[in-house]
Structures are given as structure tokens and as C-alpha cells.
Amino acid sequence: MIPSRPALEAAHFVDRLERLVRASEAADDLNPAQWEALRYFVRANRFSRTPAALADYLVSTRGTISRTLTSLEAKGYLRRGPSSRDGRSIECFLTAKATKALSRDPLTALARDIEAACGEDTPALAEGLRSTLLTAIARNGGRAFGACFTCRHFRADVRPDRSAPHHCGLLDEPLSQVESQAICVEQESQAV
Amino acid sequence: MIPSRPALEAAHFVDRLERLVRASEAADDLNPAQWEALRYFVRANRFSRTPAALADYLVSTRGTISRTLTSLEAKGYLRRGPSSRDGRSIECFLTAKATKALSRDPLTALARDIEAACGEDTPALAEGLRSTLLTAIARNGGRAFGACFTCRHFRADVRPDRSAPHHCGLLDEPLSQVESQAICVEQESQAV
DNA sequence: TCAATATGATTTCGACTAGCAATCATGATC
DNA sequence: GATCATGATTGCTAGTCGAAATCATATTGA
Numbered sequence: 001m002i003p004s005r006p007a008l009e010a011a012h013f014v015d016r017l018e019r020l021v022r023a024s025e026a027a028d029d030l031n032p033a034q035w036e037a038l039r040y041f042v043r044a045n046r047f048s049r050t051p052a053a054l055a056d057y058l059v060s061t062r063g064t065i066s067r068t069l070t071s072l073e074a075k076g077y078l079r080r081g082p083s084s085r086d087g088r089s090i091e092c093f094l095t096a097k098a099t100k101a102l103s104r105d106p107l108t109a110l111a112r113d114i115e116a117a118c119g120e121d122t123p124a125l126a127e128g129l130r131s132t133l134l135t136a137i138a139r140n141g142g143r144a145f146g147a148c149f150t151c152r153h154f155r156a157d158v159r160p161d162r163s164a165p166h167h168c169g170l171l172d173e174p175l176s177q178v179e180s181q182a183i184c185v186e187q188e189s190q191a192v
Numbered sequence: 193m194i195p196s197r198p199a200l201e202a203a204h205f206v207d208r209l210e211r212l213v214r215a216s217e218a219a220d221d222l223n224p225a226q227w228e229a230l231r232y233f234v235r236a237n238r239f240s241r242t243p244a245a246l247a248d249y250l251v252s253t254r255g256t257i258s259r260t261l262t263s264l265e266a267k268g269y270l271r272r273g274p275s276s277r278d279g280r281s282i283e284c285f286l287t288a289k290a291t292k293a294l295s296r297d298p299l300t301a302l303a304r305d306i307e308a309a310c311g312e313d314t315p316a317l318a319e320g321l322r323s324t325l326l327t328a329i330a331r332n333g334g335r336a337f338g339a340c341f342t343c344r345h346f347r348a349d350v351r352p353d354r355s356a357p358h359h360c361g362l363l364d365e366p367l368s369q370v371e372s373q374a375i376c377v378e379q380e381s382q383a384v
Numbered sequence: 385t386c387a388a389t390a391t392g393a394t395t396t397c398g399a400c401t402a403g404c405a406a407t408c409a410t411g412a413t414c
Numbered sequence: 415g416a417t418c419a420t421g422a423t424t425g426c427t428a429g430t431c432g433a434a435a436t437c438a439t440a441t442t443g444a
Contacts, residue, residue, distance in 0.1 A: 013321035129205035
């Protein structure tokens with residue numbers, strides 16, 4: 001199937017926009033892969049802050065990710081520690097330096113441009129891109145990494161604990177309100 | 193200014209979509225930069241098929257581009273020759289091998305996903321992205337590289353020659369119908 | 385229970401890429 | 415015609431990536 005001209009143009013624009021972002025990223029002392037790692041960890045829930053999950057998210061290899069994290073840790077953006085859930089696994093935490101860096105994330109500049117250019121049509125654009133992403137991920141056999149609360153294992157308000165009222169049916173763990181908004185490596189769409 | 197949530201999400205989706213494309217690109221014997229060079233040259237008009245124009249388009253340096261082109265030439269995707277317009281300049285031509293490679297461009301797969309996901313909203317998505325790109329380029333002080341016929345130097349149907357009826361007022365050159373659709377390094381928006 | 389297998393993280397290795405700065409040639413300017 | 419701007423390339427260096435090997439821990443199933 002040959003895509004229509006608007007579809008081809010849209011793909012080109014995605015490509016060029018991303019290249020502009022990458023050009024800005026080099027200005028800091030972080031490279032594109034390192035930026036993406038920071039962006040991931042700040043949005044990932046506690047089941048998903050591992051090198052392997054990041055490798056899946058970025059469609060990269062674990063070896064490559066390992067070195068990216070070593071580099072981030074050396075520069076003081078990240079701390080690695082053993083996982084309490086799995087003896088093989090490593091858990092990653094962002095430092096205050098990382099949080100500060102994220103406040104000047106070049107991707108935020110792109111978001112501003114989107115808003116300036118699209119105005120009230122921004123939500124429609126976001127929805128179109130979201131559904132495109134899901135289509136593309138399905139085609140490539142990858143994982144969606146959607147928000148926790150959109151998952152079919154999510155159970156809302158089933159616990160008496162007010163600080164963690166929700167529940168993950170897959171991992172059998174309580175979930176706070178904030179956690180339910182985070183992205184999760186295990187997330188699966190509601191629809192069957 | 194802090195962007196709205198939909199704007200931030202849209203930016204994230206652009207980022208992730210591009211990463212998926214990059215992951216597919218590695219499957220061929222071309223790397224991302226080489227793919228982008230091929231995509232550029234197949235769409236660039238004859239005033240724009242130079243290393244310097246490509247460097248501007250990709251927001252890269254001429255040294256880097258020079259090496260990318262050397263690599264493409266060694267692999268048989270590209271041919272470099274002297275420019276007839278400028279003794280310092282080099283003109284690049286894609287080979288049949290490049291044309292064939294472009295038919296399996298991973299970015300075309302993205303275009304298909306866009307069309308599958310957005311259906312009749314695809315043109316609206318393309319417009320939103322186009323106007324975002326123009327905003328982003330303006331902010332970064334770059335060049336737009338728009339289609340020739342959208343340029344303020346473009347003069348339609350001013351020549352008797354049916355094979356090249358249009359005219360570029362900046363370079364003082366005749367333009368064919370096909371050329372007027374191509375992207376141009378000199379393109380400037382109509383609006384003042 | 386315990387061997388076989390799967391998964392998670394890391395490291396080594398080699399190929400490649402990027403940007404910077406220097407160099408050389410040609411064009412444009414005054 | 416001297417000076418400066420522009421176009422292309424290359425040496426240098428730092429850094430990136432992926433594949434494969436290695437080691438540790440979990441999981442599975444006979």
C-alpha cells in the first residue's frame with residue numbers, strides 16, 4: 001500500500017522535528033540517548049525503573065543501555081541500586097541534578113512550538129500521534145509502555161489505604177494515585 | 193511558559209515515533225544519517241543537491257556530511273560531481289540503487305501507520321505538524337526548505353517554454369513543473 | 385530437589401559517527 | 415587585485431552502538 005501524500009508529509013515532518021530536537025540536545029552535556037533515559041525514568045513507575053525496561057522502551061540493547069547509565073551515573077544524574085523485588089535486577093533513581101536538567105529539556109521546547117502552532121487543535125494532534133504510536137508499536141511487536149491506570153490489570157479504589165488505594169492485578173502490588181499515572185513496562189491495553 | 197499536557201504528550205509521541213523509525217533503519221545497510229541524506233536528495237531541486245545544503249537541512253556540520261556522502265558513494269548509493277553553477281560546489285546524484293532503497297524506506301512505514309491510525313484526519317495532522325515545524329525552524333533561526341512553488345521568488349507560467357514554464361526570481365532560472373514541487377534551500381515564505 | 389533454561393546486567397571488542405579545527409580552492413566585494 | 419566569505423574535505427579525538435561473551439539470579443519441570 002502506498003501512503004497518501006499527506007501521510008508521507010506528516011512522516012517527514014515528524015522526522016524533521018525530531019532532528020531539530022536532537023540538534024538542541026547536543027547543547028547540554030547530555031547526548032540524545034541520555035536525555036531519553038532521563039525522560040523515561042522521570043515518568044516510569046517503580047516496576048519499570050530498570051535497565052531492561054529502558055532498553056525495551058528505547059528499542060535498544062541492554063549493553064548499550066548499560067553504558068548509557070554508567071555515563072549518567074558518572075555525571076551525577078542517576079544512581080543505581082539493587083532491586084528489592086528481583087536479585088538480578090537494578091533499580092535506577094534520578095538525582096536532583098537530573099530533575100533540574102529536565103526542566104530545560106529541549107523536548108519541552110518542541111511542546112511549546114506545538115502549542116504555539118496548533119493552539120486549540122493541540123489535543124487532536126496529540127490523539128492522532130498517540131494512536132499512530134500504538135499502531136506502529138503493534139506492527140513492530142513492541143510494548144506500549146502506557147500509563148498504569150489504562151492497563152487491563154489496573155483495579156481502581158480496591159484498598160482501604162488512602163495513600164495507595166489502587167491495585168495492580170498482575171504484580172499484586174498496591175498503587176498510589178501518582179503511580180497510577182506513571183508509565184509501566186507491563187502495561188497492556190484494556191481491549192481484548 | 194509551561195506547555196499544556198496534550199502538547200507535552202504530542203512532543204513525547206513525536207520522540208517515540210522517531211525512535212521506532214530509527215530502530216527499523218538499522219535493519220538495512222544504511223544508518224539514520226545516510227537514510228536522511230537519501231530522502232533529502234530525492235526531494236531536492238537542482239539548486240539544493242549540495243553537501244552544504246544538506247548540512248543546513250539536517251542541522252549538521254559540513255565535515256560530518258562530507259563523510260556521510262563518502263560512505264554513501266562507496267556503497268554505491270550516490271555519485272558526486274562538480275557543479276556547473278559554482279566551481280567550489282559539488283553536486284550529488286542518487287543512483288538506481290538509492291531509488292530502490294528508498295522504496296523500502298522505514299519512514300514510509302510510519303506514513304502507513306499514520307494513515308491507518310488517523311484515516312481522514314491525516315491531512316489535519318500533517319498541517320499541524322507542518323505549522324509546528326515552521327514555528328520550530330523560525331525559533332532556531334534555520335531555513336525552511338519548503339517546496340519551490342511556495343516561495344516568494346517563484347513566478348508561475350511566465351515563460352513560453354512548455355517544458356519549463358515557471359521561473360525563479362532569485363536565481364534567475366527556468367523551472368519545470370516537477371522542479372517547482374521539489375524542496376529548495378533558497379525557499380522563503382510568501383508572507384513578509 | 386536439582387539440573388536445565390531463561391532473564392538481567394555488564395564488559396570487551398570492533399566498527400563507525402560526530403564535531404572541531406585546519407587546509408585548500410573558488411567566488412564575491414570593495 | 416587584496417581581502418573576506420563560502421564550499422568541501424580530512425586529521426584528530428571522543429564517544430556511540432551493537433554483537434557476543436560472561437556471570438549472577440530466577441524459574442521451570444522432571
